[in-house]
Amino acid sequence: MAEAIVDLVAQGLLDEGTRLPTERALAQQIGVSRGTVVAAYADLADRGLVVRRQGSGTSVAAGRRTPVGRHLRNDGFTRQVSGPAVAIDLSLAAPVYDDVVARLQANTADVMAAGAAPHGYTPLGLPALRHAIAGRLSAQGVPTTAAQVLVTPGAQGALQLITAAYLRAGDRVIVDTPTYPGALELFSRAGAQVDGIPRDHAGPRPGHFERALADGEAALAMFVPTCHNPTGTTMSERRRHELLAAIRDHEVLMVEDLTMADLSFSGEAPPHMVALAPDRIIAIGSFSKVLWGGLRVGWIRADPATILRLGRLRTAQDMGSGLLDQAAVLAALPQLDEIIVGRRRLAQEREAVLRAALTEQLPEWEIGRCDGGYGLWIKLPQANAAQVVNAALQHGVAIAGGGVGSLDDQHLDHVRVCFTLAPEILVEAASRLRAAWQQVCADDGTTTILAAV
Numbered sequence: 001m002a003e004a005i006v007d008l009v010a011q012g013l014l015d016e017g018t019r020l021p022t023e024r025a026l027a028q029q030i031g032v033s034r035g036t037v038v039a040a041y042a043d044l045a046d047r048g049l050v051v052r053r054q055g056s057g058t059s060v061a062a063g064r065r066t067p068v069g070r071h072l073r074n075d076g077f078t079r080q081v082s083g084p085a086v087a088i089d090l091s092l093a094a095p096v097y098d099d100v101v102a103r104l105q106a107n108t109a110d111v112m113a114a115g116a117a118p119h120g121y122t123p124l125g126l127p128a129l130r131h132a133i134a135g136r137l138s139a140q141g142v143p144t145t146a147a148q149v150l151v152t153p154g155a156q157g158a159l160q161l162i163t164a165a166y167l168r169a170g171d172r173v174i175v176d177t178p179t180y181p182g183a184l185e186l187f188s189r190a191g192a193q194v195d196g197i198p199r200d201h202a203g204p205r206p207g208h209f210e211r212a213l214a215d216g217e218a219a220l221a222m223f224v225p226t227c228h229n230p231t232g233t234t235m236s237e238r239r240r241h242e243l244l245a246a247i248r249d250h251e252v253l254m255v256e257d258l259t260m261a262d263l264s265f266s267g268e269a270p271p272h273m274v275a276l277a278p279d280r281i282i283a284i285g286s287f288s289k290v291l292w293g294g295l296r297v298g299w300i301r302a303d304p305a306t307i308l309r310l311g312r313l314r315t316a317q318d319m320g321s322g323l324l325d326q327a328a329v330l331a332a333l334p335q336l337d338e339i340i341v342g343r344r345r346l347a348q349e350r351e352a353v354l355r356a357a358l359t360e361q362l363p364e365w366e367i368g369r370c371d372g373g374y375g376l377w378i379k380l381p382q383a384n385a386a387q388v389v390n391a392a393l394q395h396g397v398a399i400a401g402g403g404v405g406s407l408d409d410q411h412l413d414h415v416r417v418c419f420t421l422a423p424e425i426l427v428e429a430a431s432r433l434r435a436a437w438q439q440v441c442a443d444d445g446t447t448t449i450l451a452a453v
Contacts, residue, residue, distance in 0.1 A: 001032070001040040006049060009060055020050065020058045047191060048169050087396035088429045090418045093229065093260075093374035094293035100339055101292040106327030114330055116323055123320040124311045125151025125299070129330050133299050141275040142283070147304040150311055153296040153321045155259040155286035156182050161300065161310050161317070162220075162255060162282060167192045171219035174212050176204035178377075178405035178414070180229045180257065183222055192219070196407040201369075203228075203235030206242040213250040221252050226269045227260035230405050230416045231377040232370035237270035244277050258285040259298075262340045264372035265348045274301065282306065287329050289374070290336070290343050297321065297329045347374055347419070350426060354419040357430035362437055375418040377402075384440060385415050391436035391443075397429050 008014045020026070023041065027034040041058050044050040052058045095101075111120075115127030124130065130146040137144040152158040159182065167173065169191030175183065177196030187194050195215075197208040204223060212218070223243070225235040247254050256273045274283040286298035300310060314320065332339065351370055358365060358376070366379040380388065385401040392399050402414025417433075419426055 001030075001036065002043040005040070005044060009049065014060050016060055016062045018060045019056075020060070022057060047189065049191070086393065086398040088421065088425055088432070089398045090421070090426075090429055091398040091400045091416075092293070092420070093418045094289060094420065095291070095343060095374075096420055097292065097294075100342070101294075104291065104295065104328045104332055106324050106331055108324075110327040110331060111323040114323075114327055120323060121315075121319045122323065123315045124307065125149070125321060126323060126326045126330065129297075129326050132330065132333055133301075137283075137301055141271055142278060142301065144301055145304075148301055148307060150300045150302075150307050150314070151321050151326060152284075152298045152300060152314075153325075154288050154298040155257065155284050156186075156298070157296070157321070158284040158286075158298045158300045159183055159222075159255070159257075160186055161314060162284070163187060163190050163192075164317070165310055165313055166220055166253065168219075172216060174209065174218050174221040174252075176223060177407050178230055178402060178411050179222070180224060181400075181404045183257075184405065184407075194407060196410070199231070201233070203233070203239040204243060206239065206246060209243055210246045210249075213246060213252060218250070218252050220255060221247070222255040222257065223273070224257040224260070225273055226258065227263050227372035229257070229260060229373065230375055230400070230402075231368060232373045232375055233368070233377075234264060234269055234371040240270060240273050240276060244273060244280075247277070247280060254281045256281050256283045258283055259289055260373045261285070262290050263344055263347060263374070265344060265351075266371070267341070267344060269372075279303065287332075290340050291329065291332060295325055295328060297325050344372070347372070350419040350421075350423060351376070353423045354417065354426045354430065357427045358417070358433070361430045361434040365437075374420050375416045378415050378417060380413045380415065382413060385412050387440045387443070388415055388433075388436060391439045392433055394439070395432040395436045397432045397436070399433070 005014070005020070020041070021029065023034050023037040027037045041050060041052065045052050049061055050058050051061045111126070114129060116122050127146065129151055130149040133149045133151070134144040134146045152161060163186045167187065167190040171192045173187045173192045173194050175194060175196055176199050179196070184194060195212050197204050197212055199205065203225065223235070225240060227234060254273070258272060261269065261272070272283065274281040283301040284298065288295060288298065300307070302310070354376060355367055358367060358378070364381050368377040368379070370376055385403060389399055389401045400416040402411030402416065403409070405411070405416075421429075
């Protein structure tokens with residue numbers, strides 16, 4: 001309900017100062033409890049989007065018309081917390097439980113040996129893990145010390161901390177589109193104005209980026225250069241230099257998301273952008289994509305002063321990440337390079353299986369290039385991704401619509417289909433997706449060319 005009101009404000013359908021219905025009246029009108037409306041209004045008030053005054057009701061706050069795109073309607077996030085279980089879930093780009101995960105272990109003795117404080121509060125992360133992350137980054141061409149590392153609950157936790165520290169309502173954020181849906185969700189909920197720039201085969205287009213920077217001061221820019229989420233492509237080295245030149249000219253803070261960087265199918269990629277400009281970029285990453293999504297350990301790499309600033313904010317939020325998770329990562333580090341090689345090989349094999357199955361079952365779907373990661377970015381013949389997503393759910397398959405990682409009404413003719421499950425399940429999923437596509441085409445009254453089977 002709150003997001004629907006945000007959308008109405010963003011679209012100009014509710015002007016500044018517009019008085020909203022009373023809690024009781026709105027509850028009766030749309031058939032929900034009064035408590036639901038109270039909670040929605042409270043959420044909007046907390047974000048500064050409405051003003052609530054005793055005796056005057058609730059009205060739209062002044063200066064709060066923040067452009068908001070379709071990313072606030074992320075049905076995938078909703079389904080994760082309240083939806084029914086799906087037989088085949090191809091919406092999540094994360095490794096599933098397997099022998100690698102089964103071998104992960106840690107205990108409190110490991111925690112103390114890794115340098116935890118006696119009381120267990122370690123907001124910056126276990127010292128031994130910070131040293132280890134710094135060492136791995138240094139080996140990748142990004143000279144780093146432990147003082148430049150903060151451990152977070154996954155890359156999402158890292159991004160949330162950066163958002164809290166650097167963004168205020170009305171600030172501009174520049175991203176390429178499509179991009180990671182979780183980032184759009186965080187930026188939008190902070191009240192930021194999110195501006196998207198288009199991509200081509202080499203990455204975000206520099207000319208569009210420069211124009212976006214020239215349009216006004218931006219608080220933040222965020223890119224996913226290696227194994228991009230959701231397209232799976234890797235930005236060329238030349239394009240990285242071109243974007244960095246624009247960043248230097250405009251003094252904008254940039255976040256580089258390295259979450260998927262270890263999953264390049266070739267095992268190689270151009271230098272990280274933070275390696276090319278270590279003093280201008282905050283890098284974030286995670287162990288969740290190479291170990292397990294349930295192991296919530298990520299990190300931020302920045303200058304020591306920024307790390308201390310974020311650490312103080314972190315202390316106010318939750319006093320630090322779970323130490324047993326961190327100790328489990330530490331225990332896995334001696335075998336991590338071997339694990340990464342195995343994850344890459346498995347991902348590449350399953351990408352080939354899913355690509356072949358979809359090509360056979362749905363030849364009219366245009367499957368994009370995938371350099372790494374866990375998902376295929378697919379263009380549909382018509383702009384009806386939402387219908388396909390809903391039909392797929394009816395056939396027991398969860399996939400993601402392209403709109404959730406895009407701004408406004410972009411990429412509504414795309415879907416993302418992940419390939420982390422076993423090969424036989426991926427083949428079955430492709431068959432079910434064919435049935436879902438036939439259903440959509442029949443419902444639309446359109447025809448489609450299907451493979452002869």
